[in-house]
Each structure stands twice: as C-alpha cells, then as structure tokens.
Amino acid sequence: MSSTDVSRLLGLAQKFNNFYLTGVPKGDIRPFLVGGQQVGLIKSDVYKQLLKYPEVFCIRDCEYTKQGLVELNPAFRDYNERTARLEKVLRDLRSEGLFSALQGWREECFEVKSEHRALLKMERAATPLFGVRKYGVDINGYVKHPQHGLCIWLQQRSNTKETWPGKWDNMVGGGLSVGYGIMETAIKEAAEEASIPSDLVKNLVSAGCVSFFFESDQGLFPNTEYVFDLELPVDFVPHNADGEVQAFELLPANECVERVFTPDFKTTSAPVVIDFLIRHGYITAENELNFTQIVELLHVPLQSLYTYKTRLEQKLQQQHASSLPPINKDDNSPTSSSTKRLLENGHNKKESA
Amino acid sequence: MSSTDVSRLLGLAQKFNNFYLTGVPKGDIRPFLVGGQQVGLIKSDVYKQLLKYPEVFCIRDCEYTKQGLVELNPAFRDYNERTARLEKVLRDLRSEGLFSALQGWREECFEVKSEHRALLKMERAATPLFGVRKYGVDINGYVKHPQHGLCIWLQQRSNTKETWPGKWDNMVGGGLSVGYGIMETAIKEAAEEASIPSDLVKNLVSAGCVSFFFESDQGLFPNTEYVFDLELPVDFVPHNADGEVQAFELLPANECVERVFTPDFKTTSAPVVIDFLIRHGYITAENELNFTQIVELLHVPLQSLYTYKTRLEQKLQQQHASSLPPINKDDNSPTSSSTKRLLENGHNKKESA
The missing domain is CATH 3.30.750.160 (Transcription Regulator spoIIAA)
Known part of the structure; x- marks a missing residue:
C-alpha cells in the first residue's frame, strides 16, 4: 500500500495504534x-x-x-x-x-x-x-435529530484532569475499578459525568468493544473499551456532577468526525467514535477507501500479545504429547444458566437492577 | 488460558479462525x-x-x-x-x-x-x-417482536448449492462480483434471495465488517464480510426468488444462537450472527466470559498477512534511508468531496438510487 492510499481515518487509526503497528514489529x-x-x-x-x-x-x-x-x-x-x-x-x-x-x-x-x-x-x-492492559467503558450518547440527522454528544474534559486535560472526549467514559461490574461502571459514570437519569440510562445498549495499542511519552496503552450506545431525546442536555467535565456539545456526525481529527480530541477516545459511526452506517465501505483496514485497527489482537504463559504451556504440551486438548464444551454461552463466576480480566459480574 | 475457560462462543470463534490461530503460526x-x-x-x-x-x-x-x-x-x-x-x-x-x-x-x-x-x-x-482473499455482503434481517423480543431471520440454503448445501445461513448473503458495488450487491441479493421490496430495503444500515481465516478440506478462506442490518416489520415474510434458498425461519435470539452452534449452520456465516448479537446488546461482557477475545476474533488482521509488497518496500526503505515517509494527509474521509475513485480491494463504487 503506498502512502497516497492512506485516508484521514486510516491515518488516525494508525496513530492510536502506533505501538501495535511499529513498536510491536520492532x-x-x-x-x-x-x-x-x-x-x-x-x-x-x-x-x-x-x-x-x-x-x-x-x-x-x-x-x-x-x-x-x-x-x-x-x-x-x-x-x-x-x-x-x-x-x-x-x-x-x-x-x-x-x-x-x-x-x-x-x-x-x-x-x-x-x-x-x-x-x-x-x-x-x-x-x-509496564504495559499493563487497561479496560474502560464509554457511552456514545446520540440523538436522531429531525433537522440535523445523527448527532453525537461530546464532553470536554476538565482542565484539572490528570490525563488529557481540556481535551474533547466521548459523552461518558471511565476506567474499570476494583469491585465494579462493566455495566455498573457505565451507569455510575453516566450519573456522575453527565447526570443521566435512570429512566434514560435504562436504554443503554451494550455494543461490543474496541481494542488498540497506543504509545505516548507516558508509555504504553494497550486499551480495551467496552462500548455502550444511548439514544437520547432531542431536548435532553447533559450536565456534569463531579467536576471532571467543563462542557458538553451536541455535534452532527460530520462535525463530530472533524472534531475527532483535531489535536483537541483525546487520541485514545477516537476509536470509540469511529466504531460508533461505522456501526450506525455513517462511515461505510462506499465512502471510506480503507474501510476494512480501519475496522481491523479498531479490534487489534491484544490477546495474542499477552499469552506468554499459554504459549509456553503449548510448547510444553507439544513436547510431551503430540495432540492439543480438545476444546472444552463447558457451557458458558449467553444461553447458559451457569455463568455465575468471575468474568474475563477478573472483573466482577455485577448487573445493576 | 486453560481449556476450561473456553466458552461455547469462543470455541466457535476459534473454529472459524482455525487457520488464523493454528495454521498461520505454524x-x-x-x-x-x-x-x-x-x-x-x-x-x-x-x-x-x-x-x-x-x-x-x-x-x-x-x-x-x-x-x-x-x-x-x-x-x-x-x-x-x-x-x-x-x-x-x-x-x-x-x-x-x-x-x-x-x-x-x-x-x-x-x-x-x-x-x-x-x-x-x-x-x-x-x-x-491459493488463499485468495474473498469479500461478501450479508444482511441481518431482524424483527423487534412484541412477544419474543429480538428475532432474526435465517435462510436454509438450497440442497443444490455448490457450497454448504442445505445449511442454515444469514437471511441474505452473497459474494462480491466484478462490476458491482458493495451496497448494490446487498440490494441485489436482498431482492433475489428474499424478495425484499424496495420500500423495506431502503432501511438497510451499513454496520461494519467481519474478517476471519478459516480452513476446510477445500482450502483456505480468508474472508471479509461487509455486514448490513435491516429491521423488518413483524408481518413481513421473506420468500426466495432465485432457487438458491429452500426455507426461511424467524428465530428468537436465544434459539438463533443455538442454531449457530449446530452442525447444520454454515460455519463461515457464524461470525455475522455473533457480530450482530454483540452490536445489539444480546451477547455482552456481562454474560460472555470471553467477550473481548471473541470480538477480536471477529476482526482478525488479515491485512497484515497480505502485505508482502509493503513489507518488502519498507525493508528497502529502511536500507536506503533511515526514516519512513510521513503519513499522507490526502483527504479521503467520509467528509471529503474527493472520493470518486476505486475503493479498496478494487470494488467499484456504485451506489444505488
């Protein structure tokens, strides 16, 4: 691929994966x-x-x-x-x-x-x-506006925040903390950061996750963000309750994309916005030259970089036997009733009422 | 990761990525x-x-x-x-x-x-x-049913089809052919396979793509499927027009998941269903033990396996100069007006009226 084939969006996806694309191969x-x-x-x-x-x-x-x-x-x-x-x-x-x-x-x-x-x-x-994997939640607050079409709420981070002060960011976001579930964290942050009332937050839809591997002068950010979508009424206006946000702004999708390209947007929050705009039909294979590459770069295989023990075990298994163990058909699918144990990454399962 | 931590869904994601996970590393x-x-x-x-x-x-x-x-x-x-x-x-x-x-x-x-x-x-x-990359389109036809909640239309492939005869499959799907655009192919297949009228097909929403790398006794399948969602009225029933489908069935989400796990479901169509159920909040980080791994396995980095020329060029560049060229800021984003050229993979841009 020659450099002239890099669209702005692919350039951005390469930026928040700078370590995945250039650091890891080194x-x-x-x-x-x-x-x-x-x-x-x-x-x-x-x-x-x-x-x-x-x-x-x-x-x-x-x-x-x-x-x-x-x-x-x-x-x-x-x-x-x-x-x-x-x-x-x-x-x-x-x-x-x-x-x-x-x-x-x-x-x-x-x-x-x-x-x-x-x-x-x-x-x-x-x-x-130490390149420790980090997990967070993000909520895409959006409005289907009668005049402006798909619009997205963004927050401007407080100037006093330790990381990315003053930068534009997703409407609601936060890291997972000890003892809190994923959906529970999303609901908690929705209340603290944007005062979203319970009758609206009940419409929160889990919509997947994005994974990327960014490096800054602070070090390595192998991040996975669990993403949620929340459709909001046209007349709802978020307001901050915990002092961590200095402004909210509702932007039509095209202006939101432009904002994400500016240096005023938090680089590590861009994947969440791009993923949202892809899932909702705004960025498509017809209007984006590098569509499949961008989708791949929203879901880089971090898992494969953190499997040292697994690989070692496999090596040992290959030496001591000639076949791998069969896949265990343990019933942990969403249709199973036996899922009452710790989830991946050690997060507690705590569903809110 | 021990084998007891493999959920049924992860097992399936490993199955349709059997070549990515075991063939490629060999x-x-x-x-x-x-x-x-x-x-x-x-x-x-x-x-x-x-x-x-x-x-x-x-x-x-x-x-x-x-x-x-x-x-x-x-x-x-x-x-x-x-x-x-x-x-x-x-x-x-x-x-x-x-x-x-x-x-x-x-x-x-x-x-x-x-x-x-x-x-x-x-x-x-x-x-x-020859392990040639293949591209297709798939439409998730779904209904928000007043009694049964989220329901999904599946098709059963004709017994006379060359590949996967008689297997259950997504409502509509097809490979991209020379001269046809992506959205155009989706609309064409929607009419041929399921007789979806134009007043319904206009609600088609582009929702991303899935990429996986499967191997069967036929060879290698490094596939990318462009996925579209189509919400259908409760009373709509698809019927086939081209003889390639022998039945359609509307299944509640939980029964759809069970169908996907059976040997009667086309393995290489499973990623599309799983991706749909993740994006629509049915499979979540709270109910699926291996959520992030599964999302990663729906978007494996095929791009990186087909970059021989690029890697060679980089090698040469590293030998002849010490710096890589800067990322070209060529304006090809969805917000750009200058996107009138061939899309990635050589597919023509042809938007339907």
Whole structure:
C-alpha cells in the first residue's frame, strides 16, 4: 500500500495504534510476568532501569522461545509483599525523575490481575511503563435529530484532569475499578459525568468493544473499551456532577468526525467514535477507501500479545504429547444458566437492577 | 488460558479462525505474488504440486525476509496470458484429482485484484488453494417482536448449492462480483434471495465488517464480510426468488444462537450472527466470559498477512534511508468531496438510487 492510499481515518487509526503497528514489529518488548502469568510488556527504556533491582526483578531469556522476560521475583510470598516491593522501586524511579509518567503520581492504585486472580496493586501512573492492559467503558450518547440527522454528544474534559486535560472526549467514559461490574461502571459514570437519569440510562445498549495499542511519552496503552450506545431525546442536555467535565456539545456526525481529527480530541477516545459511526452506517465501505483496514485497527489482537504463559504451556504440551486438548464444551454461552463466576480480566459480574 | 475457560462462543470463534490461530503460526504459508503484488497464501500441499510447473510459477526465497515465495511468472505479459497459463495448470491439477476443491469446478471466474488493478481471472473453485482473499455482503434481517423480543431471520440454503448445501445461513448473503458495488450487491441479493421490496430495503444500515481465516478440506478462506442490518416489520415474510434458498425461519435470539452452534449452520456465516448479537446488546461482557477475545476474533488482521509488497518496500526503505515517509494527509474521509475513485480491494463504487 503506498502512502497516497492512506485516508484521514486510516491515518488516525494508525496513530492510536502506533505501538501495535511499529513498536510491536520492532520486537523491543519483553513479557512482564507476575506469579507465572504475563500481565504486561516492557520496553528497553524501562527494562534498563529495572536491571538495577535484581532482588526485585528476575531478568532472563525464556528457555523455549529464547525471548527476553522480566519476572517479578517469584520468591515474594503474596499480594502484599509483591505490592510493597514493587512500590519501593517505583518511588525510587520517581525520585530519579527518569520517567515523565511517574511525575503524574496519583497515590491511586490499579489492581493488576491475570485471568481470575488479583496479583498486586500498582500506582496508576506507573501502569504505562509496564504495559499493563487497561479496560474502560464509554457511552456514545446520540440523538436522531429531525433537522440535523445523527448527532453525537461530546464532553470536554476538565482542565484539572490528570490525563488529557481540556481535551474533547466521548459523552461518558471511565476506567474499570476494583469491585465494579462493566455495566455498573457505565451507569455510575453516566450519573456522575453527565447526570443521566435512570429512566434514560435504562436504554443503554451494550455494543461490543474496541481494542488498540497506543504509545505516548507516558508509555504504553494497550486499551480495551467496552462500548455502550444511548439514544437520547432531542431536548435532553447533559450536565456534569463531579467536576471532571467543563462542557458538553451536541455535534452532527460530520462535525463530530472533524472534531475527532483535531489535536483537541483525546487520541485514545477516537476509536470509540469511529466504531460508533461505522456501526450506525455513517462511515461505510462506499465512502471510506480503507474501510476494512480501519475496522481491523479498531479490534487489534491484544490477546495474542499477552499469552506468554499459554504459549509456553503449548510448547510444553507439544513436547510431551503430540495432540492439543480438545476444546472444552463447558457451557458458558449467553444461553447458559451457569455463568455465575468471575468474568474475563477478573472483573466482577455485577448487573445493576 | 486453560481449556476450561473456553466458552461455547469462543470455541466457535476459534473454529472459524482455525487457520488464523493454528495454521498461520505454524508458518506453512508462502505469499503468492502476481505482478509484484501479494494476492494469496499457499500451503505446502499446493506448493508441492506447483513445483511441477516451473515455466508458470517461480518459486524462490525472498532475499530480504528469507521467506519462501510463489510468483506467477512475471514474464507473462498481461491479464489474458496470466489467466490462460494459470487455467491450464488448474485444469491439469483437476484431472489428476489431487484437490477436492477442484472437483467442485464451476466454470465461473473470480477476478484476482491487488489494490486497484485487475491481475487475472481464476476459476472460483480454485481460489481456496491459493488463499485468495474473498469479500461478501450479508444482511441481518431482524424483527423487534412484541412477544419474543429480538428475532432474526435465517435462510436454509438450497440442497443444490455448490457450497454448504442445505445449511442454515444469514437471511441474505452473497459474494462480491466484478462490476458491482458493495451496497448494490446487498440490494441485489436482498431482492433475489428474499424478495425484499424496495420500500423495506431502503432501511438497510451499513454496520461494519467481519474478517476471519478459516480452513476446510477445500482450502483456505480468508474472508471479509461487509455486514448490513435491516429491521423488518413483524408481518413481513421473506420468500426466495432465485432457487438458491429452500426455507426461511424467524428465530428468537436465544434459539438463533443455538442454531449457530449446530452442525447444520454454515460455519463461515457464524461470525455475522455473533457480530450482530454483540452490536445489539444480546451477547455482552456481562454474560460472555470471553467477550473481548471473541470480538477480536471477529476482526482478525488479515491485512497484515497480505502485505508482502509493503513489507518488502519498507525493508528497502529502511536500507536506503533511515526514516519512513510521513503519513499522507490526502483527504479521503467520509467528509471529503474527493472520493470518486476505486475503493479498496478494487470494488467499484456504485451506489444505488
């Protein structure tokens, strides 16, 4: 594909996947293992600093893949010891002033999990240095306007926010926190950020997720956003309740696309808007030259980058037997009644009333 | 991930991506180049047969990647010579009876293109042997039923169809043919397969695409389906007009999911149904354990498997200069007025009235 075939939308999809498209193929990433499970990816700049703490990080090559690995010392006994030992290193690195990410230290913790097990807590500002996968929810608030057609509510983030201050963003969005379900988080954020009343929020429709892998000077952002659509009445106007939003604006779809292309829009929220406009027939294969490529870049296979343990197991399985185990027909489909356990990524299942 | 964490839906997503998940990582695929552009992927079983025709296929290693390549003899002058020389080999292979795919010979040609250039015509039955990317359209016909909630129309394919005879399938679907636009194909198929009148078909909504990579005993299926949604009145009943469908059935969402899991459902149509049920809030992160993985497997990065020329160019660029060209800001977004040229994959832009 020559560069002249890159549409503006594909250019944007490449921008919020800059690490997926150029960082990953370079190979300068090492799986970060905690408790035998891969929970992150570490680049050379961070790796070189971690070498100074051999009592905390075991840095070695995998004997099967010959790939470099960073492992939190497996001798640490439990959640609390892992958390404390890692925090000490992070505070040390922060005082050295080497990573701008750590200058945004928030004294707010992110729980690092693998599958269904909590492994440790990490200062939220440090997670991009370790390439920890992050999950969030976003609500596309939209109006079918009698004059202007499909219109979308955007929020302008408060100037005091730690990340992306003053930037335009989706109407409602937020990270998943310990103990909160996905739909529950969406409803909570809808109330806090946009004062959406319960009789409207009951129309929230789960509409899938977007996954992308962005890199900024803060580090790595392998993000998955669960997306929800909410059709709103023409006369509804959101207003903020928690001080995190300074303005809301309703834009016709064409103006919304233009806003997303400006530097005033939060890069990592663009995938949600593009996905919405594709699902609702505004961006189509007929009007967008690079349609299928863009759809692929809204759903990059992050899963395959965080499977170190799985791959190792497969390698071992291939050595010890010649066949893979059959797919387990365990009944966890939406039609099953036996889904009462932790969901993927360790999020609790908590459906609101 | 242990096998006990595989839900039925993830199992199905793994099934229609069996080649993406197990074939591709094995590395037993060679780019197939025509006119200097990669148009396919070739496995060993086919490769070994092609070795017998050194005057037609140049088989060599790429000097940069050291990867095996199969190239249609670049000395062939044009579209017609390429087509004729390839067809002779295919008829020869067919008479030898080595590939079951060729026993379904249809005397129907598929035009192989790269970017915006037609390269040759190939017998349709042979395309899986060369791993040529295929594009189709599918319409999700659905009803918001007052008693049964979200319901979906399925078709049962005619027992006389060349592929997947008698299997259940999406209400309307079809491959893209030379000279037809994407929306145009959807409208044409809606009339032929389900007799959908123009006053209903005008409500067709483009809703994205799904991409997956399936392998059967016929060969490779790197497929992209452009998906459309069509809400239908409760009292509308589709009926077939072209003899390719033997029955239609309206199923509530839960029964539709069960149908998709049966061996009576066309495996390569399952992604369209699953994508529909995700976008419409029936399959959610709260009720499906492997939600994000499934969404990723509905949009696998086929693009990255068909970029041999691009990668080669990049390699050369890296050798001859130290920087990549900047992203061209050519204005091809949906908001642009300058989109009057061929769309990706060489499909014509033809919007219906």
